[in-house]
Amino acid sequence: MSDTKQSVPRSVVIAGAGTMGYSMAHIFAQYGFTVTLYDMAEEALENARTRIAEATDNLIEDGKLDRAQGDALQQRLGYTTDKACFATFDLLVECIIEDLAIKHTFFREVSEQAKPDAIIATNTSGLSINALAEAVAHPERFIGMHWFNPSNIIPLIEIVRGDATSDAAAETVRDVALALRKKPVVIAKDVPGFAANRLQFAVLREALHLVEEGVVDAQGIDDVMRYGLGLRYACLGPLAIADFGGLDTFHHIASYLNADLSCDNKPSALLEEAYREGRYGVKSGRGFYDYGDGRDVEATRERDAAYLAVASVLYGA
Numbered sequence: 057m058s059d060t061k062q063s064v065p066r067s068v069v070i071a072g073a074g075t076m077g078y079s080m081a082h083i084f085a086q087y088g089f090t091v092t093l094y095d096m097a098e099e100a101l102e103n104a105r106t107r108i109a110e111a112t113d114n115l116i117e118d119g120k121l122d123r124a125q126g127d128a129l130q131q132r133l134g135y136t137t138d139k140a141c142f143a144t145f146d147l148l149v150e151c152i153i154e155d156l157a158i159k160h161t162f163f164r165e166v167s168e169q170a171k172p173d174a175i176i177a178t179n180t181s182g183l184s185i186n187a188l189a190e191a192v193a194h195p196e197r198f199i200g201m202h203w204f205n206p207s208n209i210i211p212l213i214e215i216v217r218g219d220a221t222s223d224a225a226a227e228t229v230r231d232v233a234l235a236l237r238k239k240p241v242v243i244a245k246d247v248p249g250f251a252a253n254r255l256q257f258a259v260l261r262e263a264l265h266l267v268e269e270g271v272v273d274a275q276g277i278d279d280v281m282r283y284g285l286g287l288r289y290a291c292l293g294p295l296a297i298a299d300f301g302g303l304d305t306f307h308h309i310a311s312y313l314n315a316d317l318s319c320d321n322k323p324s325a326l327l328e329e330a331y332r333e334g335r336y337g338v339k340s341g342r343g344f345y346d347y348g349d350g351r352d353v354e355a356t357r358e359r360d361a362a363y364l365a366v367a368s369v370l371y372g373a
């Protein structure tokens with residue numbers, strides 16, 4: 057294949073209509089793409105149709121779309137369990153279950169039918185792009201496109217290159233993300249956790265270590281992030297913050313502090329205990345905090361309102 061950049065694809069298949077897929081399909085349609093939402097389960101598609109209608113109504117209520125634009129958005133969306141859609145797309149973004157064997161079977165089937173220049177992307181949270189690419193006919197047009205939940209609010213999309221991904225495919229998918237008014241960041245190497253999850257888990261490891269050692273309790277950890285580091289990170293990021301702090305000062309601190317930080321290579325005891333006891337967080341009604349008696353719904357609403365307020369100030373979302 058030539059390595060010249062392709063024009064931004066217009067015909068998109070989102071495969072998997074669950075938590076991520078329905079919302080991503082909605083965003084693609086909002087920005088003018090023709091979208092087919094594919095799932096093997098009719099029920100998932102019905103559920104997606106309802107949630108997309110609600111999300112469109114919310115955009116109209118918020119004054120972001122008028123009724124005619126809302127109707128046009130919904131008309132750009134199709135819903136299907138028919139694999140015939142594998143033969144027609146310019147770009148497919150896979151959002152099915154996070155299971156290597158199931159994704160392999162899926163990609164083999166898609167690859168057999170896909171148009172010669174079509175791009176296949178995966179929203180995997182952590183599976184290796186190179187391992188997933190083994191199932192496709194054209195690994196040069198296979199790439200990670202990693203969105204973040206809630207995808208209608210969080211701007212970041214990690215564009216994760218496999219070893220075989222062409223420059224052209226990477227640039228095309230980056231352009232797609234820009235056309236969706238998202239913030240794409242290209243991850244040049246396929247490493248476990250890409251960039252965002254590595255950073256997230258480095259922070260979580262130290263946070264759990266401090267709680268386990270009795271240095272600060274769970275609420276204290278969350279307050280340190282919310283009222284201190286988190287506010288900075290929303291505006292600058294750790295490297296720019298270090299520039300403002302002074303790299304000489306950061307070097308002095310790193311020279312005595314790094315050796316004291318947690319370097320556990322297993323999930324921490326606190327996380328193990330929560331997992332064993334079925335305390336999975338919001339979804340099970342209890343995690344580090346209590347979400348019983350409807351608090352789960354309330355906490356999710358509060359979270360989304362806070363994310364939206366910050367996103368609106370910082371990015372005019």
Ligand SMILES: NC(=O)c1ccc[n+]([C@@H]2O[C@H](COP(=O)([O-])OP(=O)(O)OC[C@H]3O[C@@H](n4cnc5c(N)ncnc54)[C@H](O)[C@@H]3O)[C@@H](O)[C@H]2O)c1
Nearest residue numbers: 072073074075076095096097100151152153154180181205
């Ligand atoms: N949920 C998150 O916060 C999040 C964030 C970023 C990335 N991801 C990734 O996105 C992907 C989807 O996650 P989710 O949370 O939306 O999952 P989900 O369980 O909510 O939805 C998965 C959907 O895929 C469908 N499906 C499963 N196997 C299929 C197959 N073989 N063919 C067609 N449809 C199939 C299911 O019917 C279901 O509707 C995963 O790879 C996950 O790691 C999830």
